[in-house]
Amino acid sequence: MTSPTIVTAAMLAIGDELLSGRTKDKNIGHLADMLTLVGIDLREVRIVADDEEAIVDAVNALRSRYNHVFTSGGIGPTHDDITADAISRAFGVECIHDPKAMDLLGAMYERRGMDFTDARKRMARMPAGATHIPNPVSTAPGFAVENVYVMAGVPQVFQAMLDALLPSLETGTPIQSRTVRSPYGEGDIGAPLTEVQKKNPETSIGSYPKFDGKNFSTDIVIRGRDAAIIAAAEADVISMIEAIGRLREEKQP
Template sequence: MSNTTISASALAIGDELLSGKTRDRNIGHLAVTLTSIGVTLREVRIVQDDESAIVEALNDLRSKYDYVFTSGGIGPTHDDITADSISKAFDLPCIYEDKAMELLSAHYKQRGLEFTAARQRMARMPEGAVHIHNPVSVAPGFHIKNVYVMAGVPKVFEAMLSNVIPTLKTGTILLSDSIISFHGEGDIGTPLGDIQNDNPDISIGSYPKFAQDGGYSSEIVVRGLDNEKIAKAILEIKAMLNSLD
């Protein structure tokens, strides 16, 4: 494990996400998985099924972060344009990749289904891209430079990601501890900010919770790379809360 910070971003692609017809489940899974190996998810974007929007977002994200993970738009229909868009972003031809064609052809033959032109679209990817194995539905994702392109269906996305994780660089795993406060955020906001300023190597977040019976609390979470620094901040927060009782 390295002591450096490894950064990542996510690009979710699909009109259905922006319309609310489909609720994204992949970003949360990605965030938890990356955090567990010391990769920090820094930014998430959702874009429509529009080539120029995908290209613009991808080129910006891949220039800023160590990794970019995309989801959606690699299926067999006309609006699945992710492969074309990634190819354009890298200025590479989008090809029917030979190994992907063989995998899919054999898969549909085994199922007694015609390997139609629509199904063949799932073998398309930028020239030189490397497969991401798909144990669920065979059609591969692909990896090119620091970009990992995966399906939008959560079960398939998760399976693909599990195959990608062992290949990634890892950083120092983010640690955390928390304490529950029953004081209003308006009461703890200023002193909590003072504690944050005095402890620049950790981050402090406050997350309110409302119970069905009308009760209120907030979870104060302290995150960082050093357990001693986290413990110091927790003690200061406890002392601050006690002073408000």
């Protein structure tokens, strides 16, 4: 096969409520699923509070290290929504009321007969020069600056923005995976699985213990970017499980 293209990403989830336990994040898992599908490798996630310093530090650390950075949260109309300010500071540009976003929101509130309050105008704030990420759910756009994509924290809105954004992004060769269920725990498969991994170096083989309250079993996941290579490793894993089964039968009295 031709050598695969690797495109990497990080996510920054922003919000006190995620760290207090009040809100259980739903965006990280969704982003992970979507990026895996399109061929972007999610390499790191951070969750920080609504704290400008913490957001700036994290964004600057991540945007230099990965191809794409996705953020969630902190772009609403209230005083604790400070993501636009923090991203502007991270890039050293002014945070402005974006004229196009003001038009979009002004027209929407006029249509709905609602006041375009100062609070609502906050939702048009973004770093000067940012481009919009459309929000088909509730109009107020997310925004992109270079390789940083700033989206809402409300899952329905985050998901809609991501759907709008993803087709425009650089993607790589998708990682494919196959899962083999092992009725044996990790303690039984550990040593032979290490051999299977060594024999199949172009795949990444992970084992994920499951516990039903009494016994452990294992899901063995083979990941790679080439279907034939994955299939060969999968066959080795299946042979390994069969061999463990035979060994156990022989031991029975």
